[in-house]
Amino acid sequence: MNYSTKQIALLSDEIDLQSIKYPSAQLAVRALLKEICLSPKPGLVDMLNNGAHRDMDFSTFIASIKAISPWFDEFYHYGYTLKLNNQSDFLVGIRPIGLACEKAMYLATHNVNTHKGGIFAFGLLLGVIGYLEQRQETTNVTTICSTLMSFCHGIVKKELQLSNSNQTVGEKLFKHYQLSGARGEAESGYATVRQISLPIYNKMQQAGYDEETSLLQVMLHLLAYNQDTNLVSRGGLAGLHFVQNSAKQLIERGGATDLIGRSHLEKLDKQLIKRNLSPGGSADLIAITWFLAQYQN
Numbered sequence: 095m096n097y098s099t100k101q102i103a104l105l106s107d108e109i110d111l112q113s114i115k116y117p118s119a120q121l122a123v124r125a126l127l128k129e130i131c132l133s134p135k136p137g138l139v140d141m142l143n144n145g146a147h148r149d150m151d152f153s154t155f156i157a158s159i160k161a162i163s164p165w166f167d168e169f170y171h172y173g174y175t176l177k178l179n180n181q182s183d184f185l186v187g188i189r190p191i192g193l194a195c196e197k198a199m200y201l202a203t204h205n206v207n208t209h210k211g212g213i214f215a216f217g218l219l220l221g222v223i224g225y226l227e228q229r230q231e232t233t234n235v236t237t238i239c240s241t242l243m244s245f246c247h248g249i250v251k252k253e254l255q256l257s258n259s260n261q262t263v264g265e266k267l268f269k270h271y272q273l274s275g276a277r278g279e280a281e282s283g284y285a286t287v288r289q290i291s292l293p294i295y296n297k298m299q300q301a302g303y304d305e306e307t308s309l310l311q312v313m314l315h316l317l318a319y320n321q322d323t324n325l326v327s328r329g330g331l332a333g334l335h336f337v338q339n340s341a342k343q344l345i346e347r348g349g350a351t352d353l354i355g356r357s358h359l360e361k362l363d364k365q366l367i368k369r370n371l372s373p374g375g376s377a378d379l380i381a382i383t384w385f386l387a388q389y390q391n
């Protein structure tokens with residue numbers, strides 16, 4: 095199924111995108127819409143099916159986006175009005191907004207986790223963009239990601255390495271496998287996006303492929319190389335490696351550039367559903383790739 099411009103426009107009306115005040119916050123919401131509409135996405139909720147999920151579907155994601163999008167203005171505003179004494183103040187101040195946004199998500203989805211990782215990532219990115227714009231500094235991939243790296247410096251050590259609470263999935267997976275998940279990606283300034291998926295997106299666009307095909311190819315590269323903690327939490331390291339190896343094979347066979355490639359994705363979707371595997375972390379990185387692509391020179 096194609097994700098058409100018309101479909102995105104209809105959904106933008108449904109979630110009242112125009113009511114979002116700041117352009118960067120609007121872009122972040124559009125990024126989430128593009129991610130959920132992109133199909134077929136193996137193991138994930140999309141326009142064709144619920145992937146390996148029994149507790150959520152396409153409409154749960156739309157309800158979630160509608161509920162969290164007003165908070166995206168708050169993340170930007172936070173950065174825009176922030177007076178920093180210490181780099182680490184940024185995370186301390188943004189956390190309550192992130193938690194309130196998560197609460198709005200759970201209320202709208204009846205306690206289903208649709209966008210916890212996405213809220214974390216876009217909260218940080220929008221806060222950083224607001225901060226840079228307050229200071230009238232250039233906002234591009236380099237400045238956004240390097241500022242994010244300095245604001246998140248030490249988060250993996252503090253919240254995963256030295257933490258003993260062992261409560262969240264992320265904390266447990268770090269203890270067992272040293273996977274740093276959403277926090278590690280943020281602290282690295284979205285290295286997986288900058289080094290792998292964004293160059294692929296650019297290459298596809300330069301070769302004349304449409305946005306949907308470019309993002310499907312991005313997704314395959316993320317499945318192949320992202321250390322997705324969602325896959326490990328559902329299927330152990332074997333689950334992660336199964337997805338990574340399958341995606342690498344599909345890339346070697348040409349990826350998602352034609353109808354045969356799409357049918358391979360549908361086959362992989364069936365395999366992931368059977369194994370109860372869902373690459374939720376890579377779904378977030380698809381949205382982040384599209385978002386950061388809007389901030390290139």
Ligand SMILES: CC(C)(COP(=O)(O)OP(=O)(O)OC[C@H]1O[C@@H](n2cnc3c(N)ncnc32)[C@H](O[C@H]2O[C@H](COP(=O)(O)OP(=O)(O)OP(=O)(O)O)[C@@H](O)[C@H]2O)[C@@H]1O)[C@@H](O)C(=O)NCCC(=O)NCCS
Pocket residue numbers: 188189191192193206207208209210211212213214215216217218262263264265267274275276277279320321322323324327328372373374375376378379
């Ligand atoms: C930092 C927090 C978000 C901490 O969360 P946690 O300790 O749980 O950390 P992680 O395991 O690292 O993952 C959190 C979510 O991040 C996404 N993710 C996973 N791997 C990666 C990766 N390599 N790179 C980037 N992002 C990654 C992923 O989110 C997506 O998947 C979720 C849906 O999947 P599903 O399979 O349904 O998962 P569950 O329902 O949880 O389990 P099942 O029972 O179904 O199996 C969805 O959220 C997607 O977005 C990970 O889930 C954090 O909670 C935190 O600190 N919050 C406070 C707020 C804050 O500080 N905010 C500041 C900035 S706003």
Ligand SMILES: Nc1ncnc2[nH]cnc12
Pocket residue numbers: 129130135137138139140145147208209212372373374375377378
């Ligand atoms: N499309 C999707 N399906 C399942 N989990 C997700 N987390 C973020 N996007 C997702």
